[in-house]
Amino acid sequence: MATRLEKVVCTRCAHIHEITAYPRIDVIREPELKEKLLNGELLTWQCPVCTCTNLARYPLVYLDSAQKLLLILSEAVLSVESCPEGYLARQVETVGELLEKIKIFDSGLDDIVIEICKYVTLQELGKNVELKFLKTDGADSSMTFTYPWDGKMEMLEVGFNVYEDCAGILHRNPAMLNSLSALPRIDRNWLGQWISG
Ligand SMILES: [Zn+2]
Secondary structure: OOOEEEEEEOOOOOOEEEEEEOOEEEOOOOHHHHHHHHOOOOOEEEOOOOOOEEEOOOOEEEEEOOOOEEEEEOOOOOOOOOOOOOOEEEEEOOHHHHHHHHHHHHOOOOHHHHHHHHHHHHHHHOOOOOOEEEEEOOOOOOEEEEEEEOOEEEEEEEOHHHHHHHHHHHHOOHHHHHOOOOOOOOOHHHHHOOOOO
16 A cells, blocks of 8 residues: 655644555555545544644545546646546545545446436525535435535435436437546536536
8 A cells, every 4th residue: 555644734723744645545455445535534634733623635546446437636637648448537626526426436326417417406406505426225216415504414315217317318418428538527517518508
């Protein structure tokens, strides 16, 4: 396992601390790292001076060779010519987006279809919030999304028929898939270029 020491600064007291960073996680070889990533342990650190919990911010490569999935967490714009043969690759900018992608792909779902689902659901909800996929209990059961509202996290159940309808929309618009770069960012902004007016 490749690790390195990274200097970080506490957001509350400005104490400079050193943490162990994991720039590349191979979740099939190191399943315990995936667990720590999902429960928040891996990308947070506690300040030894003021005990404040901070988010660790560094670029991270997430590799799942069983699913042939490559997720790259980076705030910088990355230009990638090609990805490993047969892999599905995505760039994300935040830890929240990274965890959402892992949950979507681990559920056997398509993240582009999920983005369309979020758009359709928000239209009906009529609130200007950001939905995040949380889980589904398998095909034919409903999907659960979360969104922040009034200082707490709200849960929203969406029927699986919505997923099927949105998969149909994607199927009828092959240009959406054909336009993807080697390492696309699939999010609300990306979908916005396809849905206007
Ligand atoms: Zn501190």
